[in-house]
Amino acid sequence: MTSPGSGDNEERGEPMRPGKKAALFQVTLTASALTQILAALSCFLGAFVLPWTFPVFQGLSTVVLVLLGCLMLAMGLANLLLGRHVTRLMARVGKRSRVVIPREGVGYLAIMLALAVGAMLGQKNTPLLVFGMMAGPFILNGWVVYSMLKKVSVSRTIPSRAAAGQAVNVQVSVRNDKLLLASHLLEVKDQINSSDADEAEARVTFVRVPPRAERVSRYQIRFSRRGRYTFGPARVSSRFPMGIGERGQLLSETNELIVHPSTGRLLPAWKQQQRELAEASRTSRIQAGVFDDEFHRIREYRDDDNPRSIHWRSTARRGILMTREYHQNRRADSFVLLHLPDDSGWLEEDSEAAISVAATMCVDQTRA
Numbered sequence: 001m002t003s004p005g006s007g008d009n010e011e012r013g014e015p016m017r018p019g020k021k022a023a024l025f026q027v028t029l030t031a032s033a034l035t036q037i038l039a040a041l042s043c044f045l046g047a048f049v050l051p052w053t054f055p056v057f058q059g060l061s062t063v064v065l066v067l068l069g070c071l072m073l074a075m076g077l078a079n080l081l082l083g084r085h086v087t088r089l090m091a092r093v094g095k096r097s098r099v100v101i102p103r104e105g106v107g108y109l110a111i112m113l114a115l116a117v118g119a120m121l122g123q124k125n126t127p128l129l130v131f132g133m134m135a136g137p138f139i140l141n142g143w144v145v146y147s148m149l150k151k152v153s154v155s156r157t158i159p160s161r162a163a164a165g166q167a168v169n170v171q172v173s174v175r176n177d178k179l180l181l182a183s184h185l186l187e188v189k190d191q192i193n194s195s196d197a198d199e200a201e202a203r204v205t206f207v208r209v210p211p212r213a214e215r216v217s218r219y220q221i222r223f224s225r226r227g228r229y230t231f232g233p234a235r236v237s238s239r240f241p242m243g244i245g246e247r248g249q250l251l252s253e254t255n256e257l258i259v260h261p262s263t264g265r266l267l268p269a270w271k272q273q274q275r276e277l278a279e280a281s282r283t284s285r286i287q288a289g290v291f292d293d294e295f296h297r298i299r300e301y302r303d304d305d306n307p308r309s310i311h312w313r314s315t316a317r318r319g320i321l322m323t324r325e326y327h328q329n330r331r332a333d334s335f336v337l338l339h340l341p342d343d344s345g346w347l348e349e350d351s352e353a354a355i356s357v358a359a360t361m362c363v364d365q366t367r368a
Contacts, residue, residue, distance in 0.1 A: 039072045
């Protein structure tokens with residue numbers, strides 16, 4: 001679900017829908033994975049080129065380079081496919097910072113690699129010069145990205161309650177405690193997981209957070225079904241200024257929200273039938289008292305009291321008119337019984353609809 005941003009902030013969220021399971025293998029190109037893959041390619045290239053240029057590297061040296069390249073390639077592919085799980089594992093052991101290479105950075109590094117390989121094979125200095133000129137901005141971008149997330153903290157505020165089908169707002173706050181340097185293009189990715197392994201991701205972008213200041217934004221999410229949902233862990237990242245490198249930090253803080261069944265409105269005919277049944281059950285019971293109310297006490301008779309409520313025994317004993325006083329009894333007890341069959345033909349949607357109707361009846365009774 002997309003909501004318009006306010007001020008310098010852009011907010012985006014996705015609705016929780018059943019059946020969106022978390023995938024085991026999710027490709028995440030991190031700096032470590034890319035470095036390992038490039039190291040493997042360098043080993044393979046060295047095993048192929050060095051024996052032609054330097055005959056002394058033939059034999060065992062070639063085998064060692066090939067084995068080392070296979071090892072680095074296996075590590076890079078494992079990091080590439082299991083990157084998200086590795087990130088969570090690293091967060092548990094205390095390391096929460098990670099560098100990711102986006103597609104723009106991959107293209108930038110591919111050009112640099114092509115220049116380096118061309119310079120080695122062609123023994124030309126011009127490609128190496130261009131390679132060095134491109135390496136400078138890449139290193140500078142990495143330093144700036146690292147500075148963007150220093151002394152930056154993120155917190156979220158979730159609503160106290162929510163119902164299925166209801167859109168709720170989640171507030172995200174980012175604080176920059178640096179003295180002089182502002183943080184630019186901070187993106188907060190918040191994970192929302194349910195007890196049924198459903199997963200969604202919401203994103204909030206902060207264009208600029210001044211030094212020693214705090215910025216607040218929010219995203220909107222709609223839960224399609226009831227259940228227990230966990231917000232977090234969240235990840236804050238930045239690609240400023242060139243977008244060829246991304247550094248992120250994983251925030252382990254989590255919040256839990258219980259989403260109640262959706263409720264609707266009962267039809268007037270249903271309410272009328274409920275009142276008639278209540279009146280019928282009330283008149284069928286034998287209650288003490290003139291007005292079918294609860295007896296409270298005996299007090300002195302007043303001019304506006306009903307003469308039928310005079311208590312003659314107390315009047316004779318005390319010598320003055322005494323009357324019974326009653327308090328109105330308008331309490332109505334309701335019992336809602338819900339039985340969900342175990343039949344395989346009974347659909348889960350039917351169970352959710354029945355639970356929603358029962359919840360609507362309970363809510364309507366509390367409002368009465």
